[in-house]
Amino acid sequence: MRNPFATTVSDGLWTEAPRHSGFFRRYVLGQPLGALGFALIVAGFAVSLLAPFIAPYDPLVTDYGNAIAAPSLSHWLGTDSFGRDLFSRILYGGRTAFLIGVSASFVGCTIGLFVGIASAYIRGWIEMIIERFLEILLAIPTTVLALVLVSSLGRNLVYGIDLNLILAIALPIIPKMARVARSQALTIRSQSYIDAAVTLGFSDLRIIFRHMAPNITGPYLVLLTAFISQAILIEASLSYLGLGVTEPTPSWGLMLAGNAFNTAMTAPWIVIFPGVAIAVVVFAFSMFGDALRDALDPKARADR
Amino acid sequence: MIRYLRNRLLLAIPTLLGVATLIFFMLNVLPGDTVETMLRAEGGSPSVELVAAERARLGLDRPLLVQYGDFLTGLVTLDLGHSHWTGKPVIEEVMLRLPITLEVAVLSMIVAIAVAVPLGTIAGLYQGSSIDYAIRIFAIGGIALPSFWFGMIIALVMLWSFNWLPPLGSPSLMKDPFRLLQQLILPAIAVGYRYSAILIRMMRSSVIDALHEDYVRTARAKGLRVARIVWRHVVPNSLLPTITMIGLEFALLIGSLVVIEQVFSLNGIGRLFIEAVSRSDFMVIQGIVIVLTVIFIAVNLLVDLAYAAIDPRIELG
């Protein structure tokens, strides 16, 4: 393998600077995966929103005569064991995924942000209590904690959306976000511009909201996207286990549950397409989050 | 060293107590009633008196704090109560199923670390090259693919290509390790893939950071060979944050295990947990969460010890 440290003298120097990179060059060509992720997210949102107009069939309508049909012109992705059109169910499943994923992540991250910042700024015994509490929550695996909450909260359907499920997924996210927010806040707190704000006589609230918070928005946004993908995965796992979204609401995880594995031995499309859908969406959010993190990283800023 | 272990164990106790308390109150204070669910499952709608009688029999009508006290005393004697559903002691049920879960967990970790460390190092050393991209795509796959789905797919692929399915039964580690390995290798790969993806990314970014550090520049200035610079200077320093990550993400591993046991019909704690959740068997749920927390604390302790073994700046005790 070539030597990663090798340096050799060059024959000549460069004669001209690279063209000044505009938005396209820097953000699309420079971060191709991130741009792809972003495009997929936008497409996914659009498709889910327009599902009622795009889906060729009603996802809930059964057609036993046509059960477990292979992909064909009339059913692009085939049908499941109830004869329901897979393509439509995947489109509607996207709605579930986006809805639950985005709201759970948003609720969890925002609460976590405030808890984290507060615990870094307010010294004393409140800080210690919050720290202990976060530690306890972090000791329990995310999926397990979500399951415990699901079991104890039960279901609470509001306009067809299970609010308790969203809460059950949001809660394990709170301590994770709080931990990162806290460590970021502690770093910022030790910067001299915070000291300067204190010596200028600003109130605590002003310092937290106008001086510390803007410097945390970067990591917050990055983690928000990262947790959206995690929330979608948790929802899929819970639905697969039969403890998340329940029939007949379409959900990608639910489409993999129960007898699907055995059926898939002879009709693989039942299992392949929902999984691919999950993978694509999770991939999109992860890549976009990565690119966002790289773009916001102050070390990468070239204008100094 | 002994003092350090003792201190850590002492510190673990409040955490454990905290978890136990939190779970207890989460399950008992929030709405949802296990007795009603149980009786419904047996058929028909139970009358209010029947439910009350059943509750009294199980001791659920006592004041909450008394129940809590009982629970705590039970913990100390390792008595996690009895399942409301089956009546059997929780600790027995758990111990029966613990070995297989642990075996899968360990196997997954071994797979993950064995894959992640070399791949992450290579990706970091040759940042920007095509092999770096290939490894990164590999890692992305591990993060994007749901592990339970991946498990299904590889099982299906094995079935179609080699007509092979993991053997059933409960081979023991001591007497029949090869058969056990066959049974566990697919779930271990499914879970390990995701775990390794996270570790690859961590290792890669640590290696990239290390390459910019001053001590690597010093090593180059000394005229050392590449191999020595990588093995002696880059990798050990990059391992440190990766080791920490192993501990932190172990919780993720357990979460994935819970689901994977369902896919491969393994008779482990995960499966027991799912059953308990679906029938609201609170005693079992509590007990399993506590056991999982103990495992988590133990793993983190091991991770910290490993960290201290490599990093001389950490003082034990």
Add this chain to the structure above:
Amino acid sequence: MYNERSGMMDMGEVMEQIPAKTGASDDAPAPLLSVRNLNVQFRANDSLVHIVRDVSFEVRAGEILALVGESGCGKSVSSLAVMRLLSDPKTTRFTGEARLLGKDYFALPEEDMRRLRGRDIAMIFQEPMTSLNPLLTIGRQIAEPMFEHLRLTASQAQARAIDLLTKVGITDPERRLTQYPHELSGGMRQRVMIAIALACNPKVIIADEPTTALDVTIQAQILDLLQSLVREMNVGLVLITHNLALVARYADRVSVMYAGKIVESGTTRQVLETPHHRYTEGLLAAVPRLDVPRQARLQSIPGQPPSPRNFPQGCAFHPRCPVASEACHSQPELSATDKGQRYACFHPAMTWQVAALASPAPVPADDRVVRSPVLQVRGLAKDFHLKRGGTVRAIQGIDLDVPEGGTLGLVGESGCGKTTVARTLLHLQAASAGTATFRGSNILSASKSELLKLRQKIQVVYQDPFTSLNPRHRIGQTLAEPLLVHGLCADKRAARARVEELLDLVGLPRDITERYPHQMSGGQRQRVGIARALGMKPELIICDEPVSALDVSIQAQIMNLFADLRTKLGLSYLFIAHDLAVVRHISDIVAVMYLGRVMEIGTRAELFERPRHPYTRALLAAVPSLGDENRKSQAHAVVKGDLPSPLNPPAGCVFHTRCPIATGACRSAIPPAIALSQTHRVACIKAECP
């Protein structure tokens, strides 16, 4: 010549193999290292930076060549290029020739170059904290190049390592071999780096700012060590630094760099006493000096050093040059005097005097000093309680007086507690004991509402201009916010007008309000920090190392600004710094701190002309000065040993472990402050001895 089987090469052997060279001076021996036409380019997404332009220099055996310049001039990059340590061919390119003992090693393939590195040419870096691998023992790290280049056995390597450690002045070398870097102090780590560099008997050593991160007293030890090693082992040393005084004391020859080019070179005496290039002249005038009478104003160079992204056309210095003309828009050639001094200037300075000698400052009346002080600190103390038990007594028994309309300078090395003094006075931390009386009231026990009023009267300017401004706020917002919060301005319009006033006061253009901190230079950021402090109309400003992070030419500008503002606005300063010359320039009263206590305090004249405390004397002796060129042969009392840990300070007088005149009595009791005059107090039992 590069046969590894020969192991350690004998210097005599080597010298015989050098072909006779004809150079500028025929009687000088051939250079060990000769760099010609070095060019380095960095390429980023949207910029091409030609950071090193046609640089040439050479080093002979037993000689120290100093490469001097301010930040951004390309001196560090040059050294890395010479070692071929630049990485990433995609973004870096370099051309030129570099000959070691006559052979051009730039042309060698990487594997052969690797065998040269660490063996024939070695490098010492700036930050000893991070330049050693924290996970390996010292012994291992010293032995590595020996195993690689000299093929020694383990026991041979260990024996040689012990020799090397002893040679660099580390006590108890056997024990050190098994220790890890974090167990050693900064000075010791740098000594280890020197030992590593010497491990294979190199011909040339490059030292990139080796003492910048170290305290003054340690700096003197390390540089004295390097100098003696160079003489003894007959190696060539390239010393990269920004400190002209160091050059005066230690270097034989010097090359001055500006904007990627060498603008002047010659022997140290030539360049420092008769500089020809206007930049060198300006630099020499801008450095505050301890060896000449104090100047009223420092002569600063206007503007700031150019960013490598856009070096000016032609002579890069012409935008800042007092005698620039049309001709300066084209590239000046390197001319030489008959004595070998080279310079690249169309209008060189032919006569130059130390400006101060021409116009010494009038001695100000000392009444400023004895007026009632604006801030009176008595018995200030601060203890820190560590999590795992134990207390750090950061400061104890501090007595200070800041004169009204004047400046108290607080000076000391790292860990002496001067920053803690500032933080406690500013109420960023609670003091453990003591009082601080400001206009009659004790600020340390102020209530919340009193504190708010006090915060307006006592303001602060920080050291690091970058982190003291919120990176997400524009300058206009940063300056206007305190005005609006405290009601000093009624509305946004009034605030904007006041902000413009403040910017005028500190000499910044008004349109800077739209910029973010990362778009400005260090000097500009510091001016913003000062403007922010002034906005509150304070009476006392605590300056915590405000110029330490700035280049010499900028430092002079800011120092002048401080002095002007003090006169114009009637301010008083508590000025904290570690550079004695800077402190002397601006202070009326000076206090010297060590390990949390005040060792000596007195007027400027008393402290600098008649220091009584052995620590003050040692500090003054350790600080190199531009005039040292003439006093090179004089020995100076160097403080031995390292700074004790603040967790475990020495009993009695905290300085006694390193004091050249300590006796048994010094260990038994903390010496009280003996007053030698109304303003001069010394905490030493020997204060009154001659």
